[in-house]
Amino acid sequence: MQELAWYLTVLLVAATAAVFAMVRWQSDLAADYGGVQRSAYRIRDRLFWVLLGVGVPIMALTLWDLPYVRAGAPAAPQVVTATGFQWYWDLGRTSVVTGQPVEFQITSADVNHGVGLYDADTRLLAQAQAMPGYVNRLRYTFERPGKYRLMCLEYCGLAHHDMISELEVKLP
Amino acid sequence: MRPDPQMPSLDVAARRTIAANLAVTGLVLLLMMLVGLLLRLTQAGWLGLEPDLFYQFMTVHGVGMVGIAALGGASVMWYFLSQYVRLNSGVLAANLVLFLIGVVMILGADLIGGFAAGWTFLYPLPARSSGVWGTAAAAWHLGGLLLIGVGFLLVCLEIGRALVSSYGGLGRSLGWPQLFGTSMADPPPPTVVASTMVVIVTTLALVAGATIIVLSLVNLMVPSFEIDPLLAKNIIYFFGHVFINATIYMAVIAVYEILPRYTKRPWKSSRVFLAAWTASTTMVLVIFPHHLLMDLVMPRWTMVLGQVLSYTNSFPVLVVTGLGALAIVHRSGIRWDMVSGLLFLAMFGWMAGVVPAVVDATIIVNSVMHNTLWVPGHFHFYLLLGLVPMIFAFMYYVTADRQDATSEDYDRWALRVYIAAGLGFVVMFLYAGRHSVPRRWAVHLPEWVLYDQLASIFAVLVLLAAGLFVWRFLVRVPRLLAAG
Numbered sequence: 001m002q003e004l005a006w007y008l009t010v011l012l013v014a015a016t017a018a019v020f021a022m023v024r025w026q027s028d029l030a031a032d033y034g035g036v037q038r039s040a041y042r043i044r045d046r047l048f049w050v051l052l053g054v055g056v057p058i059m060a061l062t063l064w065d066l067p068y069v070r071a072g073a074p075a076a077p078q079v080v081t082a083t084g085f086q087w088y089w090d091l092g093r094t095s096v097v098t099g100q101p102v103e104f105q106i107t108s109a110d111v112n113h114g115v116g117l118y119d120a121d122t123r124l125l126a127q128a129q130a131m132p133g134y135v136n137r138l139r140y141t142f143e144r145p146g147k148y149r150l151m152c153l154e155y156c157g158l159a160h161h162d163m164i165s166e167l168e169v170k171l172p
Numbered sequence: 173m174r175p176d177p178q179m180p181s182l183d184v185a186a187r188r189t190i191a192a193n194l195a196v197t198g199l200v201l202l203l204m205m206l207v208g209l210l211l212r213l214t215q216a217g218w219l220g221l222e223p224d225l226f227y228q229f230m231t232v233h234g235v236g237m238v239g240i241a242a243l244g245g246a247s248v249m250w251y252f253l254s255q256y257v258r259l260n261s262g263v264l265a266a267n268l269v270l271f272l273i274g275v276v277m278i279l280g281a282d283l284i285g286g287f288a289a290g291w292t293f294l295y296p297l298p299a300r301s302s303g304v305w306g307t308a309a310a311a312w313h314l315g316g317l318l319l320i321g322v323g324f325l326l327v328c329l330e331i332g333r334a335l336v337s338s339y340g341g342l343g344r345s346l347g348w349p350q351l352f353g354t355s356m357a358d359p360p361p362p363t364v365v366a367s368t369m370v371v372i373v374t375t376l377a378l379v380a381g382a383t384i385i386v387l388s389l390v391n392l393m394v395p396s397f398e399i400d401p402l403l404a405k406n407i408i409y410f411f412g413h414v415f416i417n418a419t420i421y422m423a424v425i426a427v428y429e430i431l432p433r434y435t436k437r438p439w440k441s442s443r444v445f446l447a448a449w450t451a452s453t454t455m456v457l458v459i460f461p462h463h464l465l466m467d468l469v470m471p472r473w474t475m476v477l478g479q480v481l482s483y484t485n486s487f488p489v490l491v492v493t494g495l496g497a498l499a500i501v502h503r504s505g506i507r508w509d510m511v512s513g514l515l516f517l518a519m520f521g522w523m524a525g526v527v528p529a530v531v532d533a534t535i536i537v538n539s540v541m542h543n544t545l546w547v548p549g550h551f552h553f554y555l556l557l558g559l560v561p562m563i564f565a566f567m568y569y570v571t572a573d574r575q576d577a578t579s580e581d582y583d584r585w586a587l588r589v590y591i592a593a594g595l596g597f598v599v600m601f602l603y604a605g606r607h608s609v610p611r612r613w614a615v616h617l618p619e620w621v622l623y624d625q626l627a628s629i630f631a632v633l634v635l636l637a638a639g640l641f642v643w644r645f646l647v648r649v650p651r652l653l654a655a656g
Contacts, residue, residue: 003606008527055483
């Protein structure tokens with residue numbers, strides 16, 4: 001997902017830059033504004049329909065399967081409670097197995113924290129906020145065994161960057 | 173065409189206040205850029221700030237940048253709106269005084285008192301630092317914020333009063349009679365429409381911000397008085413999102429006013445333009461849940477709304493204003509100098525900066541991008557390359573002399589450096605975000621340090637170029653005071 005976000009951004013920013021460069025390049029020429037304006041309106045109208053045509057399927061695609069657990073849904077087979085403290089994580093268990101959904105039940109005992117689930121290559125796999133008085137339910141199914149890390153992703157004070165805990169994922 | 177910066181409607185007092193506002197904006201901007209550089213140097217391993225000082229600086233940098241964005245944006249809006257409505261410049265001066273008092277309070281609270289809860293001051297962090305800072309420091313910081321907010325609220329109320337007085341209501345100054353076909357009269361000019369939008373949304377944001385600040389202050393004094401943390405977070409992000417967006421809507425007035433003067437092409441309020449601003453007025457108020465997409469207990473419909481409206485909100489004003497700016501420049505024979513060059517850059521930065529923002533507002537992307545360096549990547553994109561160049565362009569514009577060029581060779585070189593290094597700087601944030609580097613970490617893992625080092629080099633260059641822009645403004649301020 002990160003790669004898709006990156007390349008899409010690079011592509012669209014580059015396209016925007018190309019349009020600006022072209023307009024800058026041709027700005028020394030002098031043309032009747034009426035004609036330019038009519039072209040701009042035509043482009044604007046087409047752009048509107050293009051954005052609508054592209055935007056609706058993107059919405060359908062991206063909103064189809066959201067990373068949220070519905071309220072009242074039964075817990076997943078493996079549950080890891082994660083409670084944030086300044087500045088450490090208290091985990092109900094530190095070992096889970098691959099292939100079965102894991103439900104992280106995340107809360108905080110003091111201020112806002114955030115659980116970022118990182119793999120061995122320090123790639124962020126999923127995350128949820130940890131807030132006092134609330135339990136956020138985050139589900140993830142590990143495919144590969146290994147050492148994973150939980151890092152704090154909400155600024156919480158002096159040792160925010162030290163809030164790292166390990167989670168071991170084993171084969172069943 | 174030589175631009176004519178003379179604004180007969182501005183009296184000497186107003187000119188002095190605008191000059192003082194811009195001078196403070198420029199100097200604080202440089203100071204905050206320097207602080208930001210220190211943060212990046214520390215993450216790069218080239219400077220050894222201790223975490224307590226790092227987070228104090230991080231807090232100062234965040235609050236300071238939002239503050240000067242508003243101060244600079246308000247200066248642009250006030251200057252050009254004065255052509256159409258009668259404003260009391262004493263209010264703008266009062267805002268500056270309150271701003272400066274607030275800045276002193278915040279600097280004292282953060283750098284002496286050790287307060288470091290970030291610009292977001294998420295409840296209950298101000299009151300729960302585990303002994304790092306005291307209640308008094310938190311109270312001084314929040315009190316300073318409150319004073320600054322009151323100053324900007326006064327500005328909004330004064331502009332709102334003037335708009336109602338001149339146009340007969342905010343609906344009229346938004347151009348609703350023309351939009352809905354009940355009037356054939358000329359619609360209000362773009363500056364009036366944009367200012368109306370700013371007044372409406374900023375007033376609501378400031379009232380919300382003041383509410384949560386006061387509630388947090390009460391909690392500091394009476395710890396048994398508790399606030400729902402999720403409610404507090406919603407209010408804070410409503411305030412923060414709307415306020416920072418409003419600063420861009422203030423500053424973009426420079427584009428509406430200056431580009432037509434440079435190209436001799438009018439920028440009129442068409443019905444599409446009016447519809448876009450009305451749509452954005454509504455949408456900017458309701459899309460803040462995209463800051464809470466990882467608060468999984470939030471109602472699902474608010475998250476879906478946050479994503480959908482983030483997409484739709486980005487397009488009306490941006491496409492209308494962005495394409496409008498491109499059309500007005502295209503084959504216009506425009507003369508390129510620092511003013512037109514910076515404004516053109518600003519339109520690019522604003523439009524392109526929306527791309528990573530919208531990408532991150534997509535829930536399934538947000539789950540692997542939220543609170544990584546992707547986030548400062550997107551907002552630095554449209555602030556460093558969008559809003560700030562609008563303010564720099566305005567600084568050059570108001571100090572231009574009809575007998576003298578507005579740009580020398582070193583200005584143009586500085587602009588090239590600013591563009592290249594600015595792009596490099598924001599791309600390093602985005603690239604680090606792609607690689608999952610968390611934001612707001614005082615100490616980075618070894619595999620992230622290279623991104624920080626490259627970003628630090630770009631930041632030095634940006635600071636040097638920005639320093640030249642501000643210096644050029646300061647030495648030419650007498651022209652602004654003498655004009656008119």
